[in-house]
Amino acid sequence: MPRGSKDKYTEKQKDKAEQIERSYERKGVPENEAEARAWATVNKQSGGGNRQGGSGKKKSAEAKQESRSSSAKRAAASRKGVPRADSLERETKDELMKKARSRNISGRSTMRKQELIEALKKAS
Template structure:
């Protein structure tokens, strides 16, 4: 099987990779880099392709996802309520502005 061949991955693993890549692309990462990072994450969590044989490989660990959640939570908790509120208001204003802009 050549490197980069995705035939040994389950549908669930492919959906997961697509979803992760989408998240990276929304944050401005290039398509190819987003794809690379997404598959690296799937491989880390599931140990590679699980599509074969009895029992379909090992259980997934959600280590990477949990780490991301912890990092985000830690970042938020180290800021004061006023800072978080100001940030949320600024984000809401930006979303509103972008929605108006997209509506043209």
């Protein structure tokens, strides 16, 4: 088993890891590698074990879904060969506004979509 105790994981997380592990094993991945990949996937999707009083920011279900959707759109654009800078045009104004806010771009509230794209390109 990969490092660390799995005691703090929920049953749902443990079941998910088992299912992922079996899927990898069916594809011919060695058992220990399959298990490591499965737990890495569970950790990435759920943020690790069900810890009491954990620190850090907690995202709402809506915010998580929005992040997944945005990430999926960027991944699809990358698969089609669209460079990352061009993928900004594919994002909504709200998504661009959030990026501008996170990069602390001044004047963002009055910018149009194209102005936000240009400001984000400059800030990169």
